[in-house]
Amino acid sequence: MTKKLLQILLLFATNLMFSQVVINELDSDTPSTDDKEFIELKSATPNFPLNGYILVMFNGGSSGTSNLSYYVIDLNGLVTDANGIIVLGNSLVSPVPNYLFPINTVQNGPDAIAIYQASASSFPMNTPASTTNLIDALVYGNNNTQASALLNALGVSTQINENMNSQGTTQSIQRKNDGTYEVKAPTPGRNNDGSGILFNGITITAPTTHLTEGDSFNITFTTQTNVTSNLTFNFTLNNGSFTNADFSGNTTVFIPAGSNSFTTTIQLVDDTEDEGDEILRIKFGTLPAGYVRMNDFIEIRVIDNDYTTSAWGTPLNPTYGVVASTAPAGYYSSLEGLSGVALKQGIQNIIANPAVVRAHNYGDIVDILKKADQNPLNSNQVWMMYVEAPRAKLDFQTGSSNVGTWNREHIYPQSRGGFSNGTSSTPDGINVWLPTNADDINAAHADAHHLRAEDGPENSSRNNRDYGGTDYNGPVGNQGSWKGDVARALFYMAIRYNALDLVNGNPPDTTVGQLGDLASLLTWNHSDPSDDFEMNRNNYIYTWQMNRNPFIDHPNLADYIWGVHAGEAWSATLTTEDITKLQMVLYPNPAHDYLMISGSVDRGQIEIYNIAGQKVRMFNFDGTTRLQLGLPSGVYMARVTAADQTLVKELIIN
Numbered sequence: 001m002t003k004k005l006l007q008i009l010l011l012f013a014t015n016l017m018f019s020q021v022v023i024n025e026l027d028s029d030t031p032s033t034d035d036k037e038f039i040e041l042k043s044a045t046p047n048f049p050l051n052g053y054i055l056v057m058f059n060g061g062s063s064g065t066s067n068l069s070y071y072v073i074d075l076n077g078l079v080t081d082a083n084g085i086i087v088l089g090n091s092l093v094s095p096v097p098n099y100l101f102p103i104n105t106v107q108n109g110p111d112a113i114a115i116y117q118a119s120a121s122s123f124p125m126n127t128p129a130s131t132t133n134l135i136d137a138l139v140y141g142n143n144n145t146q147a148s149a150l151l152n153a154l155g156v157s158t159q160i161n162e163n164m165n166s167q168g169t170t171q172s173i174q175r176k177n178d179g180t181y182e183v184k185a186p187t188p189g190r191n192n193d194g195s196g197i198l199f200n201g202i203t204i205t206a207p208t209t210h211l212t213e214g215d216s217f218n219i220t221f222t223t224q225t226n227v228t229s230n231l232t233f234n235f236t237l238n239n240g241s242f243t244n245a246d247f248s249g250n251t252t253v254f255i256p257a258g259s260n261s262f263t264t265t266i267q268l269v270d271d272t273e274d275e276g277d278e279i280l281r282i283k284f285g286t287l288p289a290g291y292v293r294m295n296d297f298i299e300i301r302v303i304d305n306d307y308t309t310s311a312w313g314t315p316l317n318p319t320y321g322v323v324a325s326t327a328p329a330g331y332y333s334s335l336e337g338l339s340g341v342a343l344k345q346g347i348q349n350i351i352a353n354p355a356v357v358r359a360h361n362y363g364d365i366v367d368i369l370k371k372a373d374q375n376p377l378n379s380n381q382v383w384m385m386y387v388e389a390p391r392a393k394l395d396f397q398t399g400s401s402n403v404g405t406w407n408r409e410h411i412y413p414q415s416r417g418g419f420s421n422g423t424s425s426t427p428d429g430i431n432v433w434l435p436t437n438a439d440d441i442n443a444a445h446a447d448a449h450h451l452r453a454e455d456g457p458e459n460s461s462r463n464n465r466d467y468g469g470t471d472y473n474g475p476v477g478n479q480g481s482w483k484g485d486v487a488r489a490l491f492y493m494a495i496r497y498n499a500l501d502l503v504n505g506n507p508p509d510t511t512v513g514q515l516g517d518l519a520s521l522l523t524w525n526h527s528d529p530s531d532d533f534e535m536n537r538n539n540y541i542y543t544w545q546m547n548r549n550p551f552i553d554h555p556n557l558a559d560y561i562w563g564v565h566a567g568e569a570w571s572a573t574l575t576t577e578d579i580t581k582l583q584m585v586l587y588p589n590p591a592h593d594y595l596m597i598s599g600s601v602d603r604g605q606i607e608i609y610n611i612a613g614q615k616v617r618m619f620n621f622d623g624t625t626r627l628q629l630g631l632p633s634g635v636y637m638a639r640v641t642a643a644d645q646t647l648v649k650e651l652i653i654n
Contacts, residue, residue: 023114026038026138040085043086071101109162110146112150113138138181171185218265239278249264326542353547360432484555555585606641
């Protein structure tokens with residue numbers, strides 16, 4: 001009898017322990033990007049360990065994921081505070097939560113959050129909501145749409161609208177002492193009725209501007225009220241590659257009784273190593289009882305002043321002939337004499353050769369672009385194509401906000417190419433790769449020849465639009481230094497993958513497998529000639545993918561496939577003068593009543609001779625210039641003189 005009574009008492013005690021934790025407050029909809037979301041739990045007794053509990057978030061609505069879990073937090077190891085409260089949330093919540101999850105994690109509803117007595121492994125993604133081992137649940141939203149199925153599945157009678165006062169982004173859902181809910185201004189880390197212990201909050205104040213190696217700066221720690229006894233704690237600055245070797249200074253905080261602040265000076269070490277820009281992170285150590293962090297994880301950019309520069313220019317101020325192609329001897333020899341379909345197939349045989357070419361994944365692209373798109377003026381930056389400006393390599397976008405970051409721009413858009421999410425986002429390095437071929441459209445997802453570093457918002461602005469024509473022509477005021485790069489990348493893609501094509505005009509942005517505007521791209525190929533920046537990236541990508549972009553090595557190939565020389569036999573020896581000498585191009589050729597000249601040299605002179613050797617026209621040019629010819633049909637020779645060099649080119653007038 002005694003043994004049975006003991007078992008009953010143990011069962012009662014266990015149920016009591018697991019029934020005293022409730023969802024005390026929820027703020028799922030916050031201003032802007034939902035970067036101050038939090039969930040507050042409360043135990044009936046203070047300093048209560050949450051071992052054996054999990055917090056589960058469920059989708060509501062009528063979609064295929066309705067009533068299924070989308071995020072699980074294992075609460076093992078967490079303990080409520082002296083008021084019985086613990087906060088889980090984003091790092092910008094103040095006071096700082098005891099457990100951090102990424103911004104934009106908690107959906108705005110109609111959805112639900114629930115506490116279970118279970119292990120996290122028992123709730124994999126898309127687990128149906130149920131009352132099995134359920135401790136407490138809150139079904140919520142920010143409008144009047146009801147999650148009826150969730151209410152039934154969780155045994156909850158009422159759904160709470162965070163926006164019931166039309167202030168959803170500035171108010172939270174809070175549990176009252178009688179178990180009902182109200183909506184009012186958030187109170188993270190405090191009892192909702194204002195009772196209980198008030199903790200002394202500590203705030204970190206530090207510079208928000210960038211610092212450079214060798215600079216010194218102050219960090220101040222301030223309490224909300226004067227401390228009643230001496231307060232001592234430590235903080236750290238280490239973050240990734242930023243270590244103790246990168247700074248000196250006191251990292252122990254001491255605030256004497258009766259005071260409320262402490263300031264320490266940190267000296268950044270100016271070494272001679274090119275480590276790249278780094279981010280130091282000011283982070284609290286363990287605080288004594290009675291204190292909370294009002295902010296934490298304060299990040300400061302440290303600019304490395306030991307960067308290197310390259311001998312070639314940026315796309316905005318290009319150089320030509322400084323970077324030599326690393327294509328092996330004979331790489332393109334099989335193309336000699338080919339024309340039409342045979343020429344196109346011959347190019348594909350080289351750049352999609354399944355015995356040679358390697359496919360990598362989307363995660364690897366970040367590392368590839370940090371090298372391939374490195375700013376020639378600063379080795380710690382990438383060059384962003386459309387906006388024609390540099391950005392620190394470490395500012396790669398990792399969260400939902402793309403402002404002030406760079407990311408991976410697909411020149412041939414994913415949705416237009418039919419290869420969305422075709423490869424893994426987990427990098428595995430240059431030595432791990434998959435075989436590929438011309439039908440392997442998924443490989444296009446991570447083909448570095450058409451991926452470029454780009455400003456986050458501008459990438460979004462371009463979206464999946466066509467180029468040229470009446471569609472995307474870059475941000476306002478851009479100088480077009482990227483246009484030839486785009487054209488040559490798309491020429492490559494249209495031949496590398498059988499599923500892709502380039503067409504004239506601007507087909508709808510929902511069209512899969514076609515992209516325009518071919519006529520504009522052919523013009524861009526001439527008006528923005530291939531430069532050293534492109535050649536360098538072509539060389540580097542070749543070390544990963546074991547294929548090259550032929551239209552960077554031989555830009556005129558495009559004219560022999562889609563342009564004015566389409567159908568003519570290709571010969572590298574007859575078509576590379578404009579690349580190896582002056583980087584000047586004459587187009588269209590054949591011409592009619594006019595001729596365009598452009599290239600790397602701003603000013604020069606062009607003389608046109610007839611077949612008898614007589615000079616029939618002479619023009620001076622300054623930058624890209626349109627020349628009115630007024631000559632009869634026939635074969636002529638154009639002699640271009642600029643920068644003490646001469647280029648002679650055959651010119652046909654129809």
